[in-house]
Amino acid sequence: MTLLPTSVPDFSTTALYGDQNNTNGTGCPEQDDWQWLNTSQPVYILLISVLGIVFNMFVLMVFCLHKKPCTVAEIYLSNLAAADLVLVSCLPFWAVNISNGFNWPFGQFLCKLINLGIKMNVYCSLYFLILISIDRYVALVHTMSHGRMRRPKYAKLGCLLMWGFGLLLSVPTLVYREVKYFPEYDVHACFLNYPSHVIELLFDGLLIIFSFIIPISIISFCTIKIIQALKIQAVERFSAEKTEQRATTLMLAVLLAFLICWLPFHVVTTLDVLLRAEVLGGCHLSAVLEICNQIFTYLAFFNSVLNPILYVIVGKNFRKKVREVFQQWSVKRRATLDSTRSHLSSTLKTVI
Structure with missing residues (x-):
């Protein structure tokens, strides 16, 4: 299948499958309303x-x-x-x-x-x-x-x-x-x-x-x-x-x-x-x-x-997986924040 664009030969289109010859192969005049x-x-x-x-x-x-x-x-x-x-x-x-x-x-x-x-x-x-x-x-x-x-x-x-x-x-x-x-x-x-x-x-x-x-x-x-x-x-x-x-x-x-x-x-x-x-x-x-x-x-x-x-x-199971992934991400984020706060707190105590 081919695309017959206005004033351009039918080179392409479909990227998917197309025959891309210079004419439409049917002997019919090319379309001008593309x-x-x-x-x-x-x-x-x-x-x-x-x-x-x-x-x-x-x-x-x-x-x-x-x-x-x-x-x-x-x-x-x-x-x-x-x-x-x-x-x-x-x-x-x-x-x-x-x-x-x-x-x-x-x-x-x-x-x-x-x-x-x-x-x-x-x-x-x-x-x-x-x-x-x-x-x-x-x-x-x-x-x-x-x-x-x-x-x-x-x-x-x-x-x-x-x-x-x-x-x-x-x-x-x-x-x-x-x-x-x-x-x-x-x-x-x-x-x-x-x-x-x-x-x-x-x-x-x-x-x-x-x-x-x-x-x-x-x-x-x-x-x-x-x-x-x-x-x-x-x-x-x-x-x-x-x-x-x-x-x-x-x-x-x-x-x-x-x-x-x-x-x-x-x-x-x-x-x-x-x-x-x-x-x-x-x-x-x-x-x-x-x-x-x-x-x-x-x-x-x-x-x-x-x-x-x-x-x-x-997909009910997929929605369940989405919730669980977000929960995993939230837990890891909280753990990271808690770890950062603990590290900062211990650092400040050492400095003081």
């Missing part, structure tokens, strides 16, 4: 970047500073917060790029690195959600048979593998992202320069499979089984541990937010790939997809801000 989108995007990107950085750093600080070790669910949520933090930390570079008329001012190295950071952490966020779904599925559906697998060391290993898998899926971004000068527009654009249309469609197809079809299938299966298990427990008046119930409620809220934020983007991306593969056609469809892509891309990025908000609103 000014409203180009002027509003940088402000919106900076807003979600600031909120995302503050909120996700807060979540990570709570998990790191709490005196008790993280549970399996908290290990997954902390890694999800870390992925969201890296993602939103990369977005201000694209805000500058858009406000600069898509003239990339940061050089070739950051062109690759920033886009690698965005795409890798998009993948990692998706697969951490898969791990969260599987964990809740095992906790509620296969409690006895697979309970031993729900250990912190296995959770940490799973997270490490997901970071590596996200990096592997992002290799095309590292290889094909480059800065190129377009003399007709007098800009140095950071864009995806695939060597051929076939390779472009191949990677777009892999994108749809690994960032949409597989995650949605696994998450949907686990969610359906979890809801069925909760219904059976309700009918049989069986009460699971409160911590498991709370973790499941938070997981369902996070997954719902994921679907709301990401599903429209992936539907539009799939339609765009079909359009460029000439399975679908039509200038009207092309124009609608271009606008929808921009709107839904940044709706998807908003998910990185929404997740930590859900931890506070829905």
Whole structure:
């Protein structure tokens, strides 16, 4: 998907996934009504970047500073917060790029690195959600048979593998992202320069499979089984541990937010790939997809801000951890003040 800014070629945009060729690839005339989108995007990107950085750093600080070790669910949520933090930390570079008329001012190295950071952490966020779904599925559906697998060391290993898998899926971004000068527009654009249309469609197809079809299938299966298990427990008046119930409620809220934020983007991306593969056609469809892509891309990025908000609103255990961390901080502060006062008092007595 590409952005077609007023009087500028469709170099960019989505930092996330885009085909960045000089034309829109559909044979349709380029749109000339993008000014409203180009002027509003940088402000919106900076807003979600600031909120995302503050909120996700807060979540990570709570998990790191709490005196008790993280549970399996908290290990997954902390890694999800870390992925969201890296993602939103990369977005201000694209805000500058858009406000600069898509003239990339940061050089070739950051062109690759920033886009690698965005795409890798998009993948990692998706697969951490898969791990969260599987964990809740095992906790509620296969409690006895697979309970031993729900250990912190296995959770940490799973997270490490997901970071590596996200990096592997992002290799095309590292290889094909480059800065190129377009003399007709007098800009140095950071864009995806695939060597051929076939390779472009191949990677777009892999994108749809690994960032949409597989995650949605696994998450949907686990969610359906979890809801069925909760219904059976309700009918049989069986009460699971409160911590498991709370973790499941938070997981369902996070997954719902994921679907709301990401599903429209992936539907539009799939339609765009079909359009460029000439399975679908039509200038009207092309124009609608271009606008929808921009709107839904940044709706998807908003998910990185929404997740930590859900931890506070829905996560009762997380709110408890926040209170305990502040209590720890208050006790340490009082102890430090008392120690300082005692030291000063003893020093004054010695002097007197």
